[in-house]
Amino acid sequence: MTHPEAAFLPGLELSRILYEEGVRPVLDAAFPGLPYAAARIGPGSEVLGFDTARSADHDWGPRLDLFLAADDVAAHGEAIRRLLADRLPKEIRGWPTHFRPADDPLDPVGHMERTEGPVSHRVSTYDIGGWLSREAGFDASAAEPAVLDWLAMPQQRLAGITGGAVFHDGPGLLTAARRRLARYPEQVWRYLLACQWQRISQEEAFVGRCAEVGDELGSAVVAARLVRDLMRLSLLLERRYAPYSKWLGSAFAQLDAAKGLLPSLRGALAATDLPERERHLCAAYEAVAIRQNASGLVDPVDPSPRPYHGRPFLVLHAERFARPLAASVTDPELRGRPLTGAVDQWADSTDLLTGAGGDALRAAAEAATARR
Secondary structure: OOOOOOOOOOHHHHHHHHHHHHHHHHHHHHOOOOOOEEEEOOOOHHHHOOOOHHHHHOOOOOEEEEEEOHHHHHHHHHHHHHHHHHHOOOEEOOEEOOEEOOOOOOOOOOEEOOOOOOOOOEEEEEEHHHHHHHHHOOOOOOOOOOHHHHHHOOHHHHHHHHOOEEEEEOOOHHHHHHHHOOOOOHHHHHHHHHHHHHHHHHHOOHHHHHHHOOOHHHHHHHHHHHHHHHHHHHHHHOOOOOOOHHHHHHHHHOOOOHHHHHHHHHHHHHOOOHHHHHHHHHHHHHHHHHHHHHOOOOOOOOOOOEEEOOEEEEEOOOHHHHHHHHHOOOOOOOOOOOOOOOHHHHOOOHHHHHHOOHHHHHHHHHHHHOOO
16 A cells, blocks of 8 residues: 655665664663664665665565564564554654555565554564574574575575665674675685676577577577676676566666666667677677676686677677686685586576575575586
């Protein structure tokens, strides 16, 4: 339910106000000295900074995440929920703090509505270790990620854990976890870059081959896949986590590389014949390759497109960039692994990437990247 009389505020700002004006006074009075963190992180368009007035129609509003030690959640979690239900303001800046129960199994999302009784609020209390184990696959508040942890964490989840805002962190554990997960370690980064270039090398010739047999639709579909991979590669080069498809373009548009690349990527998608499609793709290949060379991770590779062996298709031969990057990896757990990469480089099932538990993702990552 939208509330047109309330001026739209970015969700993170609404969460901050909810904490400062509604939640903190209650916690300070009822639980003095209780160590906790207050934040808005995890799933949600507002966490990525991409929410708009449209977002207010579901699972958006005055929301907050409270993180406590496991013992404190067991001792105080239910009391905190009940106390906030009784004492939270009914509205924050015109937006209801009450969410009606999601009683439709086909529509299990939350919708704000006004109430005169206790508030069914969206202030969620979590055991920080348990929450991180569900979202990241391991407890990053207690330990550094291992190589397989990195490969099993979808970038969307990493973006949610490290994005958003932390309004208070008494114990400091949440801040420490976010710092650990803020960016890929260099060895993992090198490996994932090699894998992303390898993905591009696998399909770049198909744009021309499809068109050659009269399959313009197939050629356009492959071109779109390559555009997506170039966008994700550009995010990776700038050490930004790629969100899921709804916000991929919005995240890409924030990159330093975006202004120069957008005309070529749009041109490749809009092209109606092979010469135009190939011209735009080759311009994009070269621009991203130049940025790869500028990273200084390996010796520069000639970024100019060239024919695909004896066939009349222009490609980058992106494997020329994958190989030296892979050869530069010295970590014994990564060196020599197949260039299949992290979980969201070889799978894009929403149910897998957002629904599977950490153990399932680690097992899948191990199977996909095991030495053959």
